[in-house]
Amino acid sequence: MLKALFIDLSGVLYVGNKVIPGAVAAVAKARAKQLQLRFVTNTSRRTRTQILMDLKNLGFELAEEELFTAPIAAHAWLQEKQLRPYCLIHQNIKSEFSDLIQTNPNAVIIGDAEQDFCYDKLNRAFQLCQQGAPLLGIGCNRFFKLDEQLLLDAGPFIKAIEFAASTQAIILGKPSRDFFLQALASTNLQADQVLMIGDDIYGDVEGAINAGLHGCLVRTGKYQQGDENKISLPHQSADSIVEAVDYALLNYRNS
Amino acid sequence: MLKALFIDLSGVLYVGNKVIPGAVAAVAKARAKQLQLRFVTNTSRRTRTQILMDLKNLGFELAEEELFTAPIAAHAWLQEKQLRPYCLIHQNIKSEFSDLIQTNPNAVIIGDAEQDFCYDKLNRAFQLCQQGAPLLGIGCNRFFKLDEQLLLDAGPFIKAIEFAASTQAIILGKPSRDFFLQALASTNLQADQVLMIGDDIYGDVEGAINAGLHGCLVRTGKYQQGDENKISLPHQSADSIVEAVDYALLNYRNS
Structure with a gap:
């Protein structure tokens, strides 16, 4: 039985600065029915505080501990292992790591560090x-688009260091299994009690299923017709988060 | 029957600035017996002129067209296809490409470009x-050593761009098959008429054999005991270039 929802942000709750119709009420309904909620995103250029503020401005009120971003996951990973990171990350999120000792580093984080x-x-x-x-x-x-230009994202630089040092990176962010499991660890649930709702058939849905969660694709955001058929793993699909939450509540039991 | 020798430079003809005993005479002997010679090296920081001068100072006189370096191979490849390169290469060898049009580029070369x-x-x-x-x-x-520091070589950056653009690089330089075949094309011979002599069991010997040439490992330079057994492909080995040339001459017929 489902006991928690993991919800992607962009494309599921909003597109640009426009809320998906019914999304605010759907989230509130899930919360009222005592489903645990986690909001999971790969964003590497906004701090937790900035994201919470953005969401609040759109009408979504959530607790800090419900928000799970790739940088937060990296921070938790480093803190747990008491490592001192060398940070090649975006200027905007350097403050997220400022509480960790960074002298004499013994770990490396790569995000989209630009210059x-x-x-x-x-x-x-x-x-x-x-x-x-x-x-x-x-x-x-691999890359992202900014002002009509394609620019290198973190991936190519991670691959470069992996190759040079004959090592393998731990990727914190969807679709990495480590990332989903880390978000899962913040609940007290089993993987199969959680439904991930996202608009990316690979990053959100396939990634979640590979980590043992259930997955639901929404036909909003970056969704394109036929995306449902791109993976053979069994998963749900829904017109939007409104329908996805209704599905979850049908399969919910507060035991 | 062997009709040409491909000879690696560092570790085969000299180590540092010290000539391998007998190497000058061995090269002269091969030349006198009319074996075709090509000198093949991956160096990406010395121009053809600089390398020829270095060799001359050590006692080796060779014709410009006998020298085959990875940058020269890249240049020939671009010229043949009439491409305009965007060059991320070492300052020292930029002059090697200055005859090619580089405005509005439609090809990319990556060497060890440092800064x-x-x-x-x-x-x-x-x-x-x-x-x-x-x-x-x-x-x-992957990397090289300079002043006791390990520094990133071209490989990691090639991997980065390959990953970002979902493409595959053409590697010009040993052990790439393309590189050996390009050097071969400068002779009028079949691959099996050529013996590659080198001190690197993978880069020189295995690479050459994979391109259809014969390979001979010399026990000088970077050679380490047991290197002969690191590949299962049949190949020769010799104490030095002196013995390797003798072997080649035994298997030579000027038909």
């Missing part, structure tokens, strides 16, 4: 990994 | 490849 991706800093990341520091990736996307 | 590996230039390389420009690599090494 920080330079030869000297990449060498430093490589040298640390070569000496055995674990490599964390905040997502592993 | 030129920055976000803006890597984005430019990626964008071109994303639009269909072929990606050439001058070797694909």
Whole structure:
């Protein structure tokens, strides 16, 4: 029986700055029925505080501990292992890691660091990994679009360091199993008690199912016709989060 | 029957600035017996002229067209296809490409570009490849040692662009089959008429054999005991280039 919903943000709750019709009420309804909620996103350029503020402005009120982003997951991972990160990440989220000791680093995090991706800093990341520091990736996307230009995302630089140091990165962000399991650990539930709702058939739905969760694809956001058929794993689909929440409540028992 | 020798430079003819005993005479002997000679190296920081000068200073006189380096191979490849390269290569060898038109580029070459590996230039390389420009690599090494520091070589950046643009690089440099075949094309011989002599069991010997040539490992330079057994492909081995040339001459017939 489902006891929690993991909900993607962009494309599921809103598109751009426009709320998906019924999304605010659907989230409120799930909450009223005591489904646990987690909001899971790969965003690597907004702090937790900024995201909570953005959501509030759109009408979604959520608790800080309900928000699960790839940088937060990386932070939790580092903190748990008491590691000192060398951070190649976006300026906007450096504050998220400022509570961790960063002198004499023994771990490397790569996010979309933009101009920080330079030869000297990449060498430093490589040298640390070569000496055995674990490599964390905040997502592993290939590129993103900004002002009509395609720009390199974190993925290619993670691949570069992996190759150079003959290592394998731990990717924190969808569709990584580690990421879903870490979000799961913040609930007290089993994987099969959770439904992930997202608009990305691979990142959200397939990733969740590979981690043992259930998955529901919504036909909003980046959804394109036929996406349901792109994976053979059994999953749900719904016109929007409104229908997805109704499905979850039909399969919910507060035992 | 062998009709040509492909000879690696460092570790086969010399180590540092010290000539391998008998190497000058061995090369002269092969030449006198009319074996065709090609000198093949991956070096990506010395121009053809600089390498020829270095060799001359050590006592080796060779014709410009006998020298085959990864940058020269990349140049020939671009010229043959009449492509305009975007060059992310070492400062020292930029002059090697200055005869090619580089405005409005439609190909990308990546060598060990050091500080030129920055976000803006890597984005430019990626964008071109994303639009269909072929990606050439001058070797694909992971890292090199300089002043006791390990530094990123071209390989990791080639992997980064390959991943970002979902493309596959053509590697010009040993052990790439393309590279050996291009050097072969400069002779008028069949692959099995050529013996590659090198101190790197993978880069020189295995690479050559995979391209259809014969391979001979010399026990000088970077050779380490047991290297002969690291590949199962049949190959020769010799104490040094002196013995390797003798072997070749026993198997030579000027028909």
